[in-house]
Amino acid sequence: MKAAAESDEARWERETLAPALEQAPERARAFRTISGRPIERLYTPRDVAGLPSGEPGVFPYTRGIHASGYRGKLWTIRQFAGFGTPEQTNARYKAILAAGGTGLSVAFDLPTLMGRDPDHPLSLGEVGKCGVNVTSLADMETLFAGIPLADVTTSMTINSPAAIIFAMYLVVAEQQGAAWTKVSGTIQNDILKEFIAQKEYIFPPRPSMRLVTDIFAFAPTAAPRWNTISVSGYHIREAGATAAQELAFTIRDGIEYVQWGVDAGLDVDAFAPRMSFFFNAHSDFFEEIAKYRAARTLWAVVMRDRFHARNERSWKMRFHSQTAGVSLTAQQPYNNVVRTALQAMSAVLGGTNSLHTNSLDEALSLPTARAARLAVRTQQIIAHESGVTEVVDALAGSYFVEKLTRDLEDEARAYIERIDEMGGMVAAIENGFPQKEIAESAYRFQQAVDRSEQVIVGVNDFVQEDDRAIETLYIDEAAADAQLARLESLRRRRDADGVKRALDTLRAAATTSRNLMPPIIDAVRAYATVGEMCDALRDVWGEYEETPVL
Amino acid sequence: MPPLRVVIAKPGLDGHDRGAKVIARALRDAGMEVIYTGLRQTPEQIVTTALQEDADVIGLSILSGAHNHIAPRLMSLLEEKGLDDVLVIIGGIIPDVDVEALKRLGVKGIFLPGTPMQQIVDFIKANARSAKISS
Numbered sequence: 001m002k003a004a005a006e007s008d009e010a011r012w013e014r015e016t017l018a019p020a021l022e023q024a025p026e027r028a029r030a031f032r033t034i035s036g037r038p039i040e041r042l043y044t045p046r047d048v049a050g051l052p053s054g055e056p057g058v059f060p061y062t063r064g065i066h067a068s069g070y071r072g073k074l075w076t077i078r079q080f081a082g083f084g085t086p087e088q089t090n091a092r093y094k095a096i097l098a099a100g101g102t103g104l105s106v107a108f109d110l111p112t113l114m115g116r117d118p119d120h121p122l123s124l125g126e127v128g129k130c131g132v133n134v135t136s137l138a139d140m141e142t143l144f145a146g147i148p149l150a151d152v153t154t155s156m157t158i159n160s161p162a163a164i165i166f167a168m169y170l171v172v173a174e175q176q177g178a179a180w181t182k183v184s185g186t187i188q189n190d191i192l193k194e195f196i197a198q199k200e201y202i203f204p205p206r207p208s209m210r211l212v213t214d215i216f217a218f219a220p221t222a223a224p225r226w227n228t229i230s231v232s233g234y235h236i237r238e239a240g241a242t243a244a245q246e247l248a249f250t251i252r253d254g255i256e257y258v259q260w261g262v263d264a265g266l267d268v269d270a271f272a273p274r275m276s277f278f279f280n281a282h283s284d285f286f287e288e289i290a291k292y293r294a295a296r297t298l299w300a301v302v303m304r305d306r307f308h309a310r311n312e313r314s315w316k317m318r319f320h321s322q323t324a325g326v327s328l329t330a331q332q333p334y335n336n337v338v339r340t341a342l343q344a345m346s347a348v349l350g351g352t353n354s355l356h357t358n359s360l361d362e363a364l365s366l367p368t369a370r371a372a373r374l375a376v377r378t379q380q381i382i383a384h385e386s387g388v389t390e391v392v393d394a395l396a397g398s399y400f401v402e403k404l405t406r407d408l409e410d411e412a413r414a415y416i417e418r419i420d421e422m423g424g425m426v427a428a429i430e431n432g433f434p435q436k437e438i439a440e441s442a443y444r445f446q447q448a449v450d451r452s453e454q455v456i457v458g459v460n461d462f463v464q465e466d467d468r469a470i471e472t473l474y475i476d477e478a479a480a481d482a483q484l485a486r487l488e489s490l491r492r493r494r495d496a497d498g499v500k501r502a503l504d505t506l507r508a509a510a511t512t513s514r515n516l517m518p519p520i521i522d523a524v525r526a527y528a529t530v531g532e533m534c535d536a537l538r539d540v541w542g543e544y545e546e547t548p549v550l
Numbered sequence: 551m552p553p554l555r556v557v558i559a560k561p562g563l564d565g566h567d568r569g570a571k572v573i574a575r576a577l578r579d580a581g582m583e584v585i586y587t588g589l590r591q592t593p594e595q596i597v598t599t600a601l602q603e604d605a606d607v608i609g610l611s612i613l614s615g616a617h618n619h620i621a622p623r624l625m626s627l628l629e630e631k632g633l634d635d636v637l638v639i640i641g642g643i644i645p646d647v648d649v650e651a652l653k654r655l656g657v658k659g660i661f662l663p664g665t666p667m668q669q670i671v672d673f674i675k676a677n678a679r680s681a682k683i684s685s
Contacts, residue, residue, distance in 0.1 A: 110562070110563035110564060110614055111563065113563075114563045116563070121592070122562065122563055122590065122592070123563070124562075124616070124619045125562065125614075125615070125616030125617070125618060125619025125620060126562055126563050126564075126614055126615070126616045126619075129614055129615030129616065130564075130614055130615065194565075198565055198566070199565025199566070199567060199589055200565050238568070239566075239567075239568050240568050240572075326568075329663065329664055330662055330663040330664055331663075331664050363643075363663050364643070364645065365643070365645060439571055439575075442568050442571070442572055443571075443572055443575050443576075446572045446576075446667060447667075449666075450666045450667055450668060456664070458664075459664040460666070469646075472645065474645060474647065475615060545588075546588065546589070548567075548571070548586055548588045548589075550571050550574055550575050550578075550586060
């Protein structure tokens with residue numbers, strides 16, 4: 001009887017690996033990604049046998065949505081920024097554009113995000129601290145003064161009041177003489193991830209989804225170049241999710257939005273091409289690259305085969321990435337420059353269409369101008385010095401990366417099926433499912449760090465006593481004082497009856513199924529405030545209170 | 551000795567609750583009774599909860615920069631209600647320049663990014679009022 005021929009791998013293990021391990025055993029710990037996924041020592045052709053190789057610009061776009069990759073067009077350098085008053089942030093935007101940033105990205109403060117005016121009791125101490133305060137159209141005018149909205153693209157990280165902020169942007173563009181059909185940008189407008197992770201919700205899930213689909217219905221004819229949503233995994237990851245959970249919940253959120261749009265009577269190809277996505281660029285280099293490739297693949301299949309979209313543009317996932325804020329350390333802040341560079345590199349190798357790099361001081365405060373500029377330089381060095389942009393999808397064919405891509409797809413699909421069985425994402429959220437998964441992962445990760453199973457340089461290893469003092473941005477109450485004064489002056493100047501009429505119309509419209517964008521635009525034009533408009537909607541829909549899941 | 555009772559609170563508008571929830575769970579695993587208030591708490595609501603729950607400790611999670619408004623209000627309410635022996639600690643993003651003033655107000659522990667969970671557990675065990683009473 002003939003013995004089975006020994007495989008190449010088995011021979012390698014016997015002849016080469018075993019003696020090497022005799023000489024020097026592997027470091028005594030499990031080998032895994034930061035998400036906890038076990039990693040084999042070696043990946044071989046066997047791991048990719050039978051997998052299609054794919055082509056860039058061809059369904060399912062594993063290798064990218066553009067045939068010429070970054071040889072055609074580099075990703076957009078889109079740095080998230082905002083603090084204090086609209087004047088202060090306007091100056092920072094001009095500095096970012098002068099430094100070579102190629103798109104704007106607005107960070108709003110908590111009162112704005114939460115639909116509260118600066119004089120609301122909950123706004124005390126919060127005005128201008130985490131982003132720029134925008135209370136009315138007047139603030140939006142100041143924010144973009146001297147910045148031609150016909151020529152720049154702007155992403156606005158705004159969720160519950162997204163329709164209001166979008167309306168303000170459109171009106172400012174109009175004031176500048178820029179046609180709505182020409183302006184281009186994005187509103188995050190992803191309320192599902194608020195319930196799951198970021199918690200900046202105002203209204204309950206169903207009316208919140210109605211606002212999203214109203215925007216899906218409004219934008220294709222009114223503002224066809226506008227990206228109406230940025231379905232986000234970033235925050236889900238920051239809250240503690242693993243890479244697979246980030247991927248799965250983001251894709252499933254996207255599915256939920258498409259389903260609600262279709263159920264609202266919209267043609268999927270009318271709004272899907274203007275959906276976009278937003279992922280984290282976390283620390284595990286190869287896992288992240290695989291995640292982005294898996295994301296494009298999953299979304300293409302969902303759009304073509306689950307939703308029967310016919311337009312190719314509905315199948316092509318465009319995404320922004322941001323390097324992982326949660327990975328930044330307060331200890332030895334200059335280490336963060338390195339972290340950010342590596343994370344940014346993984347996003348580029350994964351084919352991100354747009355990128356934000358964090359500043360070195362962001363575990364301590366909002367960034368100083370110097371730190372913010374270095375973050376832009378990080379992207380420019382990758383783009384122009386590293387050589388990775390000379391080729392399209394460099395890592396295709398890597399046994400490891402292709403296997404990891406496939407594994408992440410499989411894990412995500414399993415989660416998606418589970419959530420389908422629960423009745424969809426809104427139902428899953430109401431049951432606390434994604435929140436629980438995330439809380440478990442977050443706790444497990446912290447335990448791993450506290451046990452030094454996961455090393456964080458400068459924090460649980462390679463610690464220095466004398467390292468923290470760097471110059472940071474300090475935001476005091478001057479912004480709050482300025483915005484309060486401005487609000488007072490606005491209330492005196494504007495037509496109070498006009499405001500009241502507009503708010504009454506908005507409130508009434510919210511009780512019907514009328515598209516809310518037109519009455520919101522009218523209220524914006526009347527200089528109603530963010531708080532006033534949200535209160536009108538609160539009157540009809542109430543406020544959401546979550547049941548916390550630890 | 552009965553378990554320490556800890557209120558973990560998210561004051562103000564900030565919804566970033568990863569740290570608060572991880573700490574709440576760590577304290578629970580360490581044998582303490584933890585009441586997590588959830589989000590968007592005013593100082594008044596937090597103090598009312600502490601009173602109702604007979605809290606030994608109040609842990610505030612603040613990442614938004616609102617600590618200079620929230621902490622003074624909370625500390626003065628605690629004094630008003632005769633709860634000024636409750637141990638108050640803060641976790642989150644607190645600029646170095648603000649730490650002194652918070653300590654002077656009576657905030658006993660301030661825990662910044664990178665703090666191990668055990669450090670907070672040990673601090674509470676060493677400084678909570680029940681611990682002091684029995685020592």
